[in-house]
Amino acid sequence: xxxxxxKEGQGSGGQASGSLPGARPPHIPVEExxxxxxxxxxxxxxxxxxxxxxxxxxxxxxxxxxxxxxDHQVAEDLLQEAFLAVWQNAGSYSSxxxxxxxxxxxxMRHRAIDYLRRLRTHAELRGxxxxxxxxxxxxxxxDAWDAVWRSxxxxxxxxxxxxxxxxxxxxxxxxxxxxxxxxxxxxxxxLPLGTVKARMRLGLMRLRSILERLxxxxx
Amino acid sequence: xxxxxxxxxxxxxxxxxxxxxxxxxxxxxxxxxxxxxxxLQQLRSVVxxxxxxxxxxxxxxxxxxxxxxRIEEQAQQQRSSQMQPALPSQAGSYWQQRAGKRWRWAxxxxxxxxxxxxxxxxxxxxxxLQQQLSHLQQQVALLxxxxxxxxxxxxxxxxxxxxxxxxxxxxxxxxxxxxxYGLPPLEGSHVYQGWLLRHQHPTSIGLLTVENGVxxxxxxxPLTGYDSLAISLENGPQPxxxxxxxxxxxxxxxxxxxxxxx
Numbered sequence: 001x002x003x004x005x006x007k008e009g010q011g012s013g014g015q016a017s018g019s020l021p022g023a024r025p026p027h028i029p030v031e032e033x034x035x036x037x038x039x040x041x042x043x044x045x046x047x048x049x050x051x052x053x054x055x056x057x058x059x060x061x062x063x064x065x066x067x068x069x070x071d072h073q074v075a076e077d078l079l080q081e082a083f084l085a086v087w088q089n090a091g092s093y094s095s096x097x098x099x100x101x102x103x104x105x106x107x108m109r110h111r112a113i114d115y116l117r118r119l120r121t122h123a124e125l126r127g128x129x130x131x132x133x134x135x136x137x138x139x140x141x142x143d144a145w146d147a148v149w150r151s152x153x154x155x156x157x158x159x160x161x162x163x164x165x166x167x168x169x170x171x172x173x174x175x176x177x178x179x180x181x182x183x184x185x186x187x188x189x190x191l192p193l194g195t196v197k198a199r200m201r202l203g204l205m206r207l208r209s210i211l212e213r214l215x216x217x218x219x
Numbered sequence: 220x221x222x223x224x225x226x227x228x229x230x231x232x233x234x235x236x237x238x239x240x241x242x243x244x245x246x247x248x249x250x251x252x253x254x255x256x257x258x259l260q261q262l263r264s265v266v267x268x269x270x271x272x273x274x275x276x277x278x279x280x281x282x283x284x285x286x287x288x289r290i291e292e293q294a295q296q297q298r299s300s301q302m303q304p305a306l307p308s309q310a311g312s313y314w315q316q317r318a319g320k321r322w323r324w325a326x327x328x329x330x331x332x333x334x335x336x337x338x339x340x341x342x343x344x345x346x347x348l349q350q351q352l353s354h355l356q357q358q359v360a361l362l363x364x365x366x367x368x369x370x371x372x373x374x375x376x377x378x379x380x381x382x383x384x385x386x387x388x389x390x391x392x393x394x395x396x397x398x399x400y401g402l403p404p405l406e407g408s409h410v411y412q413g414w415l416l417r418h419q420h421p422t423s424i425g426l427l428t429v430e431n432g433v434x435x436x437x438x439x440x441p442l443t444g445y446d447s448l449a450i451s452l453e454n455g456p457q458p459x460x461x462x463x464x465x466x467x468x469x470x471x472x473x474x475x476x477x478x479x480x481x
Contacts, residue, residue: 033370036433037385037398041368044392044437047290054283062278064270076282083286095431102267113235154271161272175236176269182231183238194227201230204262217264 035100043090050087057101058083061108068112068177078115082108113179120184160210168203171196220248225255233262373448373471379403382469384434386448388441395442399427399434399450399469410455413438414463415445415473424448426458447472 033041033049035056041049061082065075085107097103161169174180182200186193212219225248231237232245249256368387375382384399397413405411411427413436427434427450434450442448448471451463459465 033385033387034398037387037396040396040398040435041387041389044389044394044396045294046368046389046392047287050290051283051287054286058283059275059277060270062282063273063276066276067273072278076278079278080282080286080289084289087286087290095433105267105270109235154268157265157268158272172234175231175234176266180236181238182228182236185236197227197231199230200234200236201227201262204230204233204265208261208265211265211268217268 036095039086039090039093039100042087043093050083053086053100053104054083057104060101061104064105065108065112068109068116068179074115075112078108078111082111085111109179116179117181156211156214157207160207160214163210164203164206168199168206171199172203172207175200220244222248222252222255225249225252226258229255229259229262233259233266369442371442371448371471371473373397373399373450373469375401375469376467378452378466379468382450384469384471386442386471386473390441393439393441395438395440397424397427397434397436397438397448397450400432402429402432402434402450402468404432405429408455409465410453410458411468412451412453412458412463414449414451415442416447416449417445419446421449421462423458423460426455442473445473 033052035053038049038053042053058079062075062079065078066072069075069078082104086104093100093103161172164172171182171185174185175182180188182196183193185191186196189196208217211217225232225245228237228241228245232242237245249259368389370388371386373382373384373386379402381401382399383401384397386395386397388395399411402411411429411434413424413427414421415424416422424438425436427436449463449467450469451459451467452465453459453463454465
């Protein structure tokens, strides 16, 4: 899956030279405005800019949230909250914080994580058995994943995930998609905290190394 | 927190799996340790790909409507708290404007349907109808909006051929926003300064703020009557008075301010 956002530098083509005064400027379709430009417009109170940003990213943000929450009603409420937060705080966005897409994902995930952490109590911390993680169709079945993953990067990452040990994959999955902290995972699985930390770090490093070899990320 | 302690929890940091307290301690360390910041970025670049692995799911269309209704509600509260009557051009609420757009679209759609019905209905006509309706819908949605921006492109000159950007005037807010990408990094006290030109007479509109290679400038007021907008490289740190002293690095032509509105 990929969002159709416009990064800076993507936009209409045209001549890269000083235009002559009096010449009609080339047409820039509003759809080609960069994400950063839309966020600046939102910070000025321009409603259509928020609508356009919503059109570009709602599916991606909703898919992540639904994957984490597994409840359509709650996921929709959180999506609404996230875009209202964007409307109110667009002025605080700076390109120093990374791309607009990652900024939006961060806003969305933090809302989902807050919700999940509020919902969970220590008594409810029951871990997924390791053997489930190892045999979970979602984690292992390449065919099933390929059917729903739309992007090459997604498919490569999925392939890379299957190359991790089931222990590493489990802690990464619980942290990213379930919003668990490392200490919650350690408690639920009766593992030393250092072990959980190491599995997260080594798992991500291994993923990076695999993705570098595949050319998905730059080395 | 030292580098070794940070390294141990760097994976959990990248995955947002730290407690608030741990995150604060880690942030303090990162603020003063470029080496650990670089190492973290390596892990983050992997985590940022995770959303691509999620099966796509579409939310209900009602979510967008609810978001827009809440925004309108907030805007109304703000307006009433400021005790200011709406200007005639802003008198219609967002939903009234939307309703207006829908009526106009419906009227255009009806005309299209009638025309096509007269020509006889076939499957091919249905496809054509769908395309025309979609096009009409897009046109009405954008052209009818009082918020529609007026956008002009900015192009780099020979001094900065990779520069490009946009000049946008927002009629409702009466604000012009200039965004320029790809300008060469500034050296020493140099600054980028914006100018509006009318018959070759420049008027300064201030210095651009440069952050991560993106230069921006906002100023109040329309562009009516100006021929072009230029960005010059000045010695700084103060803006040049009256005329640019340095080379023009980017230029955009501004015609009739309504000519290119959407």
